Amino acid sequence: MRIKLINPNTTVSMTEAMGRCARRVVAPGTELDAVSPATGPASIEGYYDEAMALPGLLAEIKRGEQAGYDGYVIACFGDPGLYAARELARGPVVGIAEAAMHAASMLGTGFSVVTTLARTCGMAWHLAENYGMKRFCRNVRAVDLPVLELENPQSDARRLITDECRRALAEDGSEVIVLGCAGMAELCESIGREIGAPVVEGVVAAVKQVEALVAMGLRTSKRGDFAYPLPKSYAGHANQLNAA
Amino acid sequence: MRIKLINPNTTVSMTEAMGRCARRVVAPGTELDAVSPATGPASIEGYYDEAMALPGLLAEIKRGEQAGYDGYVIACFGDPGLYAARELARGPVVGIAEAAMHAASMLGTGFSVVTTLARTCGMAWHLAENYGMKRFCRNVRAVDLPVLELENPQSDARRLITDECRRALAEDGSEVIVLGCAGMAELCESIGREIGAPVVEGVVAAVKQVEALVAMGLRTSKRGDFAYPLPKSYAGHANQLNAA
Amino acid sequence: MRIKLINPNTTVSMTEAMGRCARRVVAPGTELDAVSPATGPASIEGYYDEAMALPGLLAEIKRGEQAGYDGYVIACFGDPGLYAARELARGPVVGIAEAAMHAASMLGTGFSVVTTLARTCGMAWHLAENYGMKRFCRNVRAVDLPVLELENPQSDARRLITDECRRALAEDGSEVIVLGCAGMAELCESIGREIGAPVVEGVVAAVKQVEALVAMGLRTSKRGDFAYPLPKSYAGHANQLNAA
Amino acid sequence: MRIKLINPNTTVSMTEAMGRCARRVVAPGTELDAVSPATGPASIEGYYDEAMALPGLLAEIKRGEQAGYDGYVIACFGDPGLYAARELARGPVVGIAEAAMHAASMLGTGFSVVTTLARTCGMAWHLAENYGMKRFCRNVRAVDLPVLELENPQSDARRLITDECRRALAEDGSEVIVLGCAGMAELCESIGREIGAPVVEGVVAAVKQVEALVAMGLRTSKRGDFAYPLPKSYAGHANQLNAA
Amino acid sequence: MRIKLINPNTTVSMTEAMGRCARRVVAPGTELDAVSPATGPASIEGYYDEAMALPGLLAEIKRGEQAGYDGYVIACFGDPGLYAARELARGPVVGIAEAAMHAASMLGTGFSVVTTLARTCGMAWHLAENYGMKRFCRNVRAVDLPVLELENPQSDARRLITDECRRALAEDGSEVIVLGCAGMAELCESIGREIGAPVVEGVVAAVKQVEALVAMGLRTSKRGDFAYPLPKSYAGHANQLNAA
Amino acid sequence: MRIKLINPNTTVSMTEAMGRCARRVVAPGTELDAVSPATGPASIEGYYDEAMALPGLLAEIKRGEQAGYDGYVIACFGDPGLYAARELARGPVVGIAEAAMHAASMLGTGFSVVTTLARTCGMAWHLAENYGMKRFCRNVRAVDLPVLELENPQSDARRLITDECRRALAEDGSEVIVLGCAGMAELCESIGREIGAPVVEGVVAAVKQVEALVAMGLRTSKRGDFAYPLPKSYAGHANQLNAA
Incomplete structure (x- = not known):
């Protein structure tokens, strides 16, 4: 295949x-x-x-x-x-948003999306609705980091995103995290280990x-x-x- | 302006x-x-x-x-x-879909969209939802006429569309018609006179x-x-x- | 006309x-x-x-x-x-609620209503739903001022409302303000200038x-x-x- | 009391x-x-x-x-x-619409409203939504009889309504009937017996x-x-x- | 009967x-x-x-x-x-959840459920949706007390629940309280008197x-x-x- | 694994x-x-x-x-x-209902479920809602065949189901079929070939x-x-x- x-x-x-x-x-x-x-x-x-x-x-x-x-x-x-x-x-x-939200909906009763720029949060909400996933989407959160900064080893991306994931679990009552940017693909596993909850990455x-x-x-x-x-x-x- | x-x-x-x-x-x-x-x-x-x-x-x-x-x-x-x-x-x-649906929602409790090709009906439903107009949209109907045929004086466009509008009133219980293609702009007035109900054209x-x-x-x-x-x-x- | x-x-x-x-x-x-x-x-x-x-x-x-x-x-x-x-x-x-909400929905992805008495907030939510505008309505806020106080030059109406509009932008993530009382018609323009976002007035x-x-x-x-x-x-x- | x-x-x-x-x-x-x-x-x-x-x-x-x-x-x-x-x-x-719809929702998974004039069907749908009963309301049907004809012993009201109730069960897949007019209060019991399904009357x-x-x-x-x-x-x- | x-x-x-x-x-x-x-x-x-x-x-x-x-x-x-x-x-x-939510929806425009363990909040939301009561349900709150503690005279159940009911009125903008556990049946009346709002108990x-x-x-x-x-x-x- | x-x-x-x-x-x-x-x-x-x-x-x-x-x-x-x-x-x-509906939602804009007994249609609608798939579910249809008849080589199951799938495509405007019973697992491939549309089987x-x-x-x-x-x-x- x-x-x-x-x-x-x-x-x-x-x-x-x-x-x-x-x-x-x-x-x-x-x-x-x-x-x-x-x-x-x-x-x-x-x-x-x-x-x-x-x-x-x-x-x-x-x-x-x-x-x-x-x-x-x-x-x-x-x-x-x-x-x-x-x-x-x-x-x-x-x-990748579609696949990540679908997968997340099978692992808990609600998820939070953690994405890069605040201006794209509306997009994520819109997709959640299109895919029927709005009932599972408890929140969409942004760390306000430009997409290309994810590639910058000097940026604090990993820590900022992990902290936002932790806040999502605590404040949104979410049981699962969806990473809201294809650029976060390589961070997924380590964040999951740190926060002790399933982290779904769309790629x-x-x-x-x-x-x-x-x-x-x-x-x-x-x-x-x-x-x-x-x-x-x-x-x-x-x-x-x-x-x- | x-x-x-x-x-x-x-x-x-x-x-x-x-x-x-x-x-x-x-x-x-x-x-x-x-x-x-x-x-x-x-x-x-x-x-x-x-x-x-x-x-x-x-x-x-x-x-x-x-x-x-x-x-x-x-x-x-x-x-x-x-x-x-x-x-x-x-x-x-x-x-124009946005404006037509909004206007129609103020003239009756429900409208039907009459459009050209069946393959675009899903699009119209999707827009109705995005604009909050799904509760007013009773049906989306197609006459199955390619868009450019609307411009062809030989085509039977006016009659086909008028007939579909009549069916929409009778079968969907709609009170208002929305014409679902910018190419129908010049047909609007005459259809309205013929069917005896408000016909909203988006342009x-x-x-x-x-x-x-x-x-x-x-x-x-x-x-x-x-x-x-x-x-x-x-x-x-x-x-x-x-x-x- | x-x-x-x-x-x-x-x-x-x-x-x-x-x-x-x-x-x-x-x-x-x-x-x-x-x-x-x-x-x-x-x-x-x-x-x-x-x-x-x-x-x-x-x-x-x-x-x-x-x-x-x-x-x-x-x-x-x-x-x-x-x-x-x-x-x-x-x-x-x-x-006027209908017209204001419809207009607001075309200028941003979400609006907040700022109205007078808290007891009328439920009404505004109800209208938002009736008109299909609930998906755009992020919040309904009251300054808790009786309607007739809007006419009283001694009242602090303008400042109270402007402050509430500012809070709406910051706390609700709204992009547009809808003024929720016909008595606010004359305040609209100045508030818009002060808060730097579209302010829609229903009249x-x-x-x-x-x-x-x-x-x-x-x-x-x-x-x-x-x-x-x-x-x-x-x-x-x-x-x-x-x-x- | x-x-x-x-x-x-x-x-x-x-x-x-x-x-x-x-x-x-x-x-x-x-x-x-x-x-x-x-x-x-x-x-x-x-x-x-x-x-x-x-x-x-x-x-x-x-x-x-x-x-x-x-x-x-x-x-x-x-x-x-x-x-x-x-x-x-x-x-x-x-x-009475509120009470009837609530009761009906506890007796089956869906009900049809059978009312008098077609022009009031929209009202019934609107109430169903307000009360959260839209998910149970499969259809609203009218026999197109003016309200006061219900009191006229010469009118065919009982038969017309019973027939419409039967159609509601067969065509809407409803399991329960809600009578949509206070004037039908005295017909409720006999219709229920005839159609073999629960008939809820609002009074x-x-x-x-x-x-x-x-x-x-x-x-x-x-x-x-x-x-x-x-x-x-x-x-x-x-x-x-x-x-x- | x-x-x-x-x-x-x-x-x-x-x-x-x-x-x-x-x-x-x-x-x-x-x-x-x-x-x-x-x-x-x-x-x-x-x-x-x-x-x-x-x-x-x-x-x-x-x-x-x-x-x-x-x-x-x-x-x-x-x-x-x-x-x-x-x-x-x-x-x-x-x-009892069904009956309590239905009753609450007739006494005010929105209610909060106050229940025992946080892990059952999702269940209550789910029921609210099934019964069409989601539009009335402003929040589901837990005092995080095991069910059987309600029976323990040493436990602080009455005070904890009453306090949570008060917070529900103040923070959720709710007008009515629904007690979310059959074990709370005997507390209902006294809580209602203390908080000055209708308290509905499902039994x-x-x-x-x-x-x-x-x-x-x-x-x-x-x-x-x-x-x-x-x-x-x-x-x-x-x-x-x-x-x- | x-x-x-x-x-x-x-x-x-x-x-x-x-x-x-x-x-x-x-x-x-x-x-x-x-x-x-x-x-x-x-x-x-x-x-x-x-x-x-x-x-x-x-x-x-x-x-x-x-x-x-x-x-x-x-x-x-x-x-x-x-x-x-x-x-x-x-x-x-x-x-299996969950997985089948999710998969179907990625292959077309709407699906019909074809199941065995009419009395289980309500269940399928309920699941569609729980999983956020109601917006994709155009209809739930039953062939009114007891589950165990699917195993009976004398029964006409394959033909009955194939015919119902064809009607679903034609009458519901669906683009995809979901087979609504685990007992249909072995029929899936042949039905798909016959009707010329994707047929999703939950197992x-x-x-x-x-x-x-x-x-x-x-x-x-x-x-x-x-x-x-x-x-x-x-x-x-x-x-x-x-x-x-």
Whole structure:
């Protein structure tokens, strides 16, 4: 089975870290490729950034279809382009926020999301609602750290996030933590050990979810909303983007 | 007051029709410009089409800000890029699905949306929920006509849509109709006369809504989710798209 | 176009202030009349007060229909009698809570209502739900000031309300403020400047909303719940009230 | 214990029928008085009718307080004035729609309301939501019979309603029926026998509910929304209505 | 009329206290029997405890049917086995959480539940949702006292609970208190007097609710979910449990 | 990794079929044991049956803990005892309805459940709500076939279920099918091929879900609701059941 993980931002060191985390959990026989698009923003911290990441991200899905991948992971906690990607793909496409929230809902009665910038908290709430996970989501908390600081060894990221996770357990009455940024993938295990509660990280959760769906022989339904896109004529740049 | 209406597809004849409809309802002193982006698909009938329309649409918002517009209308019934546009704009940005549903909710206790392709019905439901309008939305119905057929004088569009509106009143128990495609703007008045119930069309509804908000001196809040985008470095094409 | 604004309480100085605010925002060609009923309580601060205001308020709608008004505003934040008024009126009828909440939902992802007495907070929550605006309403806050104190120049109203608005932004994570009393109409602009966030006031929001609906040629649906009242025989006082 | 049942319309024969039904179910020691207001419409079939019934209805609550009643029933399926009545009363006040829906929710997993005119179906849905009973309410159906026809021995009311109840069980998958009009009180038992499913009628349900609350020593909370109304000055007729 | 109250735990002194409270409020002519099952845990403080209490509890319903009881109360705040009991019983079955929340919703606009152990708060929220009472439930609070400590005269139970009720009124904005444990039945009246707000206790609320339903001639619907259980063959112990 | 699948009914041929299906999808290195309890009903078709299955089911979890299993599947579509099992288990416990609905929600925008007896449809709706999956669940349909008939080669089960799945796609507008009974596990693949849409079967979905959670190192949270049960004294039979 071949799974393609797409980090929709163009920071390759982050993509490589995600690949490392993902490869640690896949089953024997699962091949996992982690890529960044050729075009897009270095990090995604708002709706405009998401919009600018979409053409590159969707081009990767199209390339993936040609290469015959069995399924896809969109590895940014806003799950940008998830529905558009499902239109393009034959196999399953799973977002990391989606997978993490679903997994968390099976381990306790409520979770808190701990994310980077406060301005993305609304996004996480919105996703929780879309996925039916709002009833499990007790709070969304931000440490107010830019995404790229997670990669900076000088930053205090690990301590700040661990402290926020502890506050989430104590103040929100949550039983499980969801890490709200793909850049936190490598912190997951150590935080879990420190706080004594399950910590769910979306990159591995989504990879395992796609692996499970493919193993069951399940694909994206092509009846209704996720049918393949209709052919269109394009004006300007979009022509090339679409052909990508 | 200057309002910029952006039709996110690139079919200029449709944009011009929207402009005509909008100009008929604006107050004295309101200047209305209707544009299509330089780049994007000829029509929008799914999530992938929306994604491909975003760079061109958002470039128009950015150009609009430089030109000093007071507010914006996004004139496609899926309201693509609404939140990203709000991040970019100082003044209000209103989507046509948003405005039409809000208006309909004040004229009766329930409405039906009548749209073009069945594959976009899910989108309309999703928007109804996002805007808090699900409690008013009794049904979303499609006549299964491609968007561009609305412009074809040979097509039976007017009759098909009018018949579906009648069925909506009779079968859904709806009291109001919302037309679910910007391409239906010019059909609104005649359908309303024929079916004897209020028919709300989003292009004029959104233009009047933006006009009202600007007249009250209200702008998009820059606290929280709709704060201006953070500066980013971009790789590849996105660099030019962002600079557009 | 002629719009009738009805302040359902009988404090005429308040009605006049509302008229002043409304006239500042209407489009050229819109005629705005602001009235109080001949009968009713001096202020409305609960469900009993609302009930006692209804006969006078509805008599003003009936008088308005005879005089040929195009639309109506009910200018009390509880939106008393809104559905009964819609049964009586041919044109649109909009409540000020309704209009303010709708407008606020387009300017940010969440708002706080700041109102007068704590005992009316439940009412505001209830309206938010009825209008589908609960998902945007982060909190309802009271300064615990009787409605008529808003008119008292000796009262500290402006400062108390401004402080509460500031707390709403900081503590509720709200991005927009909705002023929860028609008596606050004249404070709106200055508070907005002081707190640096959009402040929506219902009297002007409702007047512009009615103006927009009338400009679009839309009326209250007479199919279903808002059909004209059925003729009835009346016993006692109600006979005169009905004939009013 | 003394309970006052108020039929808010002025059709005394209907009030007397309700009194007969109620007296059949009260416990030994419970005194039940059934009254109509001195002023108001002969029947209530819409929001305007409700508004016109309120002054007379609330005067009866005030008179009841002076006479020392322990609790009240509002015997019209729209539960008009319920919250205003709770402000005025020391003891519990229960509406018949409220009581019937609550009772039905304990006897099966879903009920259908069968009411008179189609134009009041929206009201019943609205009440179901207010009381938290929407999850149990599978449908609201109307036989399209004016309320006063229920009293006409020539009308086919009993058969029409029984047939609609049967359809509700078969088509809505409901397990329980709620009769949606106080005028149906005397039909309840025979319909239940005919259709072989529980049929809940609100007049007796509300009387028993008030009796239960009073027996438990419970009263309307005077903290918050249902605190006694604040004293007000009144203009015009309302002065007399308030003094009534 | 004969009502059987089943305390699903096996602490007989608690069962007797519930019987005393219930008998104080029943109407003349109502016979109330309070029993504990022959088998089960001494107290119920979690989902496993509930599961282990079910066989004994359901055996008591079956015995009750043979003895011809008219209705049943399940007297543990988690309402364990409510739906299974409804399958077995001809007459109504009411849970004490169900009855208390319903009653509270008629006395104010919001209530707080005050219960024993924090680990059961999730259960109470879950029940509030099942019964449609979530919109009235402002908070669920625990004093963190084991259930059996309520019976210990040395424990500080009364003071701890009264203090928590006071905090609920002040901090949650609640207007009514619901006591969240059958073991609190005898504390209800004195707490109500001390805090000056209605305090609803489920044992008496459920007994009065069953009494009301029986007086109205209403039984559990046997259409759909609560039809009698289908005959089954059983392996092992369950054979005896089923025959009990 | 060792996973224990518990079929809570005592029909061993069904348990063996589940085991076969499950073993086909597990990853290399996963050991899957499928068991039935020593005590309980032969099939589960209602709330009473669920209650009678719990002691045997929970005894299997306890035995599993002693044997060191890494996770558990509860293989009956009502997911009986799921929360009690989570209290007992260190590792994850997943129900088959839970897993199937979650998986289905990632493959399309809406699914229909196709189950055996109509009397269990309410249960499926209830689970959909508990898991946050109600927004994806378009309908729950029954073929009205007793569970054990699925095993009868003479029964028309495969055709009846396939036909109902086709109707679900056509009439409910669903994009995905969820099979609502563990006994349907072996039919899944062929139905999927026939109807041309994804068909999700819970036994394999839950096994893969547990496998994924264990691979990620995640366990049931022991903070809050799913903490280990408190020690209790037991009366009667329950003593042995608890010791089992």
